[in-house]
Amino acid sequence: MATEFPLPPVLTYYPSSSSTPPSLITQGAEGRLYKSTHLASSRPCALKYRPPKPYRHPILDARLTKARIQAEAKVLDRCCREGVPVPAVYAMDAAAGWMMLEWIEGQPVRAGINVWLGARPETDEAIDAANDAHQTPLINLMERIGTVVGALHLTGIIHGDLTTSNMMLQPWKTTHTSQQQTNGEEAAAKEAAVQGDVVLIDFGLATTSSSDEDRAVDLYVLERAFASTHPRAEKLFEHVLEAYGKTFKKAPSVLVKLADVRMRGRKRSMLG
Amino acid sequence: MALEKLTIDNTPSNQNIYLALFRDVDADTTQALQKQLLARNPAFEYAFIDASSIISRVHLLSAIYNALNAVATNTLQTPNVHSEIVLSLSPSNNIADAYRRWGFAAGKTTDLIVVKVVFHDNEQTEEQVWAHLKEHIPTGTVVDPITDEEIAKSTDWSKVRKYYKLNGVPALDRIKDDAEKKREMERLAVMGMALRGL
Numbered sequence: 001m002a003t004e005f006p007l008p009p010v011l012t013y014y015p016s017s018s019s020t021p022p023s024l025i026t027q028g029a030e031g032r033l034y035k036s037t038h039l040a041s042s043r044p045c046a047l048k049y050r051p052p053k054p055y056r057h058p059i060l061d062a063r064l065t066k067a068r069i070q071a072e073a074k075v076l077d078r079c080c081r082e083g084v085p086v087p088a089v090y091a092m093d094a095a096a097g098w099m100m101l102e103w104i105e106g107q108p109v110r111a112g113i114n115v116w117l118g119a120r121p122e123t124d125e126a127i128d129a130a131n132d133a134h135q136t137p138l139i140n141l142m143e144r145i146g147t148v149v150g151a152l153h154l155t156g157i158i159h160g161d162l163t164t165s166n167m168m169l170q171p172w173k174t175t176h177t178s179q180q181q182t183n184g185e186e187a188a189a190k191e192a193a194v195q196g197d198v199v200l201i202d203f204g205l206a207t208t209s210s211s212d213e214d215r216a217v218d219l220y221v222l223e224r225a226f227a228s229t230h231p232r233a234e235k236l237f238e239h240v241l242e243a244y245g246k247t248f249k250k251a252p253s254v255l256v257k258l259a260d261v262r263m264r265g266r267k268r269s270m271l272g
Numbered sequence: 273m274a275l276e277k278l279t280i281d282n283t284p285s286n287q288n289i290y291l292a293l294f295r296d297v298d299a300d301t302t303q304a305l306q307k308q309l310l311a312r313n314p315a316f317e318y319a320f321i322d323a324s325s326i327i328s329r330v331h332l333l334s335a336i337y338n339a340l341n342a343v344a345t346n347t348l349q350t351p352n353v354h355s356e357i358v359l360s361l362s363p364s365n366n367i368a369d370a371y372r373r374w375g376f377a378a379g380k381t382t383d384l385i386v387v388k389v390v391f392h393d394n395e396q397t398e399e400q401v402w403a404h405l406k407e408h409i410p411t412g413t414v415v416d417p418i419t420d421e422e423i424a425k426s427t428d429w430s431k432v433r434k435y436y437k438l439n440g441v442p443a444l445d446r447i448k449d450d451a452e453k454k455r456e457m458e459r460l461a462v463m464g465m466a467l468r469g470l
Contacts, residue, residue, distance in 0.1 A: 010341065013284045037281040039333045073467050080463060083443035088459050089466045091338055096345055100466075102459075 008049040010098050011036055022047065030068075030204060035103065038090040044103035045090055048072075051097065062095070068204070069094040075157055075206045076101075082155040085148060085170075085199045104199050106171050109145065110164035113138065113230050115193035135236065141169075141194045142239035148198045149222070149240070150247025153215045153254070160205030162222035164229055169196035212250065216257035217266055219244065223258075224266075274416035275402045280333055283340045290388040290401055291332075293323065293422065294412030299379040301411050306378035308408075315404070319357040322376045323383035323426035325435060326361075327458045329418070334462045335360035336387060353389045363436055363464035373435050383426040384412065429457075436461045 011022045011034060022036040031050040038045040050065045052058070069092060079086040087102040116138050145167065152159060159166070172195060207214070219241070227234045241258070245251045278289040308316040326332050339356035342348050350356045350367060362370035376384055386405060390396050415422050433439050438457055447453045 009345075011282060013282050013344070039280055039330060039337060041281065043330070070470055074470055077463055077467050077470075080460060081441045081443050083446055089463050091334065091341070091466045093341060093345065093347075095347070 005032060005051075007034075008032075008047070008051070008096070008098050010049075010093065010096060011047065028204075031097075036100075038100055043090070046087065046101045046103050047098055048101060049098045065097045066094040069097065069099050072203050072206065073099060075203045075208075078155060078157065079152065079200075079203075082151070084151045084155060084157075085197060086203070087199065087201060104168045104170055104201065106169045106196055106199075107193075108165050109141070109167040109169050109198065110229055112141070112169045112193045112196070113164060113233060116190055117230065117232055137191045137194045138233065139236060139239050141198075142236050143243035144198045146240040146243030146245075147247055148200060149219070150244045150251055152200060153218070153251075154248040156208050156210045157203075158207045158209050158214045158218045159200060159203065160207055160218070160221075161202060162218055163225040166200065166202045168199040168201055169194070170199050171196045212254045212257040213261075213268065215254040216261045219254065219258050220261045220266060223262075273398070273402050274414040275398060275405070276416075276418055277398065278333070278336070280337050280340070283337060284344055286392045287340075288390045288392075288398070289336060289340075290386075290390070290398065291418060292386045292402075292405060293415040293418045294384045294386070294409050295323075295415055295426070296382055297384050297409060297412035298382075301409055302376055302381050302384070303378045305376070305408065316408075317352060317354050317388075318405075319354040319387040319389075320376045321358060321361070321374055321385040321387065322381045323385045323423065324381070324428040325374050325431050326385060326423055327427055327432055327454070327461055328420045328423055331458055331461055332361075332385065332387075332423070334465060336389075338465060338468075340389070354387070357387055357389075360465060360468070363461075363468055365469035373431075384409070385423075424454075429454075432457060432461065436464045 005024065005027075007022060020037065020041060022034045025033045025035050025046070027033070031048055034047040034049065036045055036047050037043055048069075050069065052065070053061050056064070073089050073092055073094070076086050076089050080088055087104050090100040090102060092099040148167075149159075149162065209215070222240070223237055226237050226240075241255055245255050274292060276291040278291050280289065283289075305316070305320060309320070321332070335357050338360040339353055342356050342360075343353050348356050349365070350359050355367075355371075358374050359367055359370045361374040364370070386409075388401050388405075390401065436457070438444060438460060441460065443460070444453060444456055447456055
């Protein structure tokens with residue numbers, strides 16, 4: 001059971017305050033994610049904790065944990081300064097293995113897309129160009145994803161694990177309604193599911209690179225992840241690439257490279 | 273009494289944290305305070321902060337939180353929690369620089385923020401802390417309550433921009449709305465503090 005893990009020491013000072021107790025959100029291969037608060041209950045935060053690994057030599061373990069948290073924090077700092085939508089770092093203690101991040105409201109893009117697709121009447125039908133017209137809100141979301149990934153790549157950062165689960169849809173403060181006015185509550189709820197600002201999360205595998213190759217592989221990972229998570233919307237992925245292509249000068253050459261990567265897969269040939 | 277007792281989430285409960293803000297403190301007072309600090313008089317263990325380099329409560333409390341965490345993990349880089357609060361406001365590990373920028377300057381600083389952490393093994397009461405402060409800062413106007421608006425009245429934005437390296441940052445330059453820009457500066461400053469020295 002997830003709840004049986006002991007809390008990281010930084011969260012054990014509760015109940016010194018009247019705040020809500022921390023709760024475990026998810027567990028990954030390397031770390032755990034808790035929801036807690038920074039300073040006061042009005043500032044919810046996500047605490048990413050990398051517990052010590054008993055199977056590693058303690059000195060090596062401490063060094064790896066520290067380096068990885070610092071690397072992730074640096075990437076987030078760079079993104080924030082460049083205006084790429086990512087959570088801010090509120091506090092961290094790399095030696096103790098934790099990082100406190102801004103809490104992003106909303107749901108993952110994956111969930112939003114699934115709500116949208118699930119509400120479609122002919123459930124087994126793949127979406128093709130013919131009924132694109134009904135897909136405007138989803139297509140708009142695809143374009144926002146492409147733009148955000150483009151902005152990220154422009155700063156010289158490669159995410160390393162782009163999936164629709166590693167993107168959040170932060171609700172807009174004012175609700176936008178699309179030009180094709182939907183009628184009925186169900187349709188409105190469906191449309192709301194794909195609205196919001198795309199915020200990239202989980203930079204645990206991020207690296208810095210400005211090469212077409214690395215950028216193309218990053219897009220390829222997203223393309224594959226998208227196709228397996230949302231097979232019915234696979235055809236709409238082209239809108240992500242189209243928007244990406246407009247974000248920076250070298251983006252079109254990344255898309256050319258992407259064609260090569262598709263031919264051979266994620267791993268580069270060991271020759272040459 | 274105008275001493276505010278702070279509560280900060282996820283900090284140990286064996287301490288009380290007090291906050292005060294004095295406006296228009298005269299040069300004689302800051303010079304006298306500096307003498308006490310240079311003499312390392314233990315009775316004057318406070319974090320004295322120049323309010324002009326502080327953005328908001330969140331900004332200030334983040335530094336206190338980080339300093340308390342250093343106490344809890346026994347990783348203080350300065351002699352005590354009060355000097356650590358001043359260091360925690362800095363995005364770099366240069367301690368002298370942090371004292372110069374966020375600590376007060378004798379004869380120059382007029383708006384002074386005071387933070388006092390009293391651990392429970394210490395007998396000092398809130399009344400005693402306040403009486404001691406009032407005695408040694410006789411000239412300033414006491415600000416109460418210490419709201420974001422009150423803190424913002426003292427903020428010198430050109431200093432903040434310089435200290436947190438916020439000039440020419442794309443994320444700020446694209447924001448037109450002034451209030452939103454200040455929120456983003458607070459966000460980046462807190463982040464700079466969290467990543468101190470990286």
